[in-house]
Amino acid sequence: MSTVFKAAAAYLVVLFVIRLIGRRTASQQAPIDMVVLFLFGGMSVSAVLGDDKSFVGAMSAVFTVGLMHVAVSWLKLRYVWFERICDGTPIVVYRDGDWDETQMRRLRMQQADVRTAARQQGLDDMDQVAVAIVERDGKVSVIEKA
Structure with a gap:
């Protein structure tokens, strides 16, 4: 037992x-x-x-x-x-050109990780990104600007 x-x-x-x-x-x-x-x-x-x-x-x-x-x-x-x-809950780490450094440090994530996720979605430049969200499973969702 x-x-x-x-x-x-x-x-x-x-x-x-x-x-x-x-x-x-x-x-x-x-x-x-x-x-x-x-x-x-x-x-x-x-x-x-x-x-x-x-x-x-x-x-x-x-x-x-x-x-x-x-x-x-x-x-x-x-x-x-x-x-x-x-x-956990989804966390916004990038919005309209601004990085949330506090959240990035808390997640122990680097800007390069988010840039990689953007490139994987065909976005070469962060200027094309409206929002980047670290999902509950750790994957980065990137939403393109309209």
Whole structure:
């Protein structure tokens, strides 16, 4: 039974830490970000299972993490405030030629990231961009000037 509690706690801790790290890890996944995510998984497994190498112990942990994911998804649907805690809200980082440096620092995002998103939408110059928004999943939405 302790495996179930440890798996539930590990799920919540990893969810919290990933939210703490920020959106960049989830969306762009540079090699160092992938290393961090894989290490989280490895450390969580050893913390949850410890010396228990049984099949039942491992499946209990897998089942618990699956149920935690379903429970968190249900809570996000039911409570907007919980969804905001887990997933965040869209953040405007560029509007009409002005960068919001405070938000950029908070997101640990560089202007080059936004410029890359603009180029991917066929906009060569930021003068063509009305608004750039970092979405909840970390992707940058760029809205072209009319």
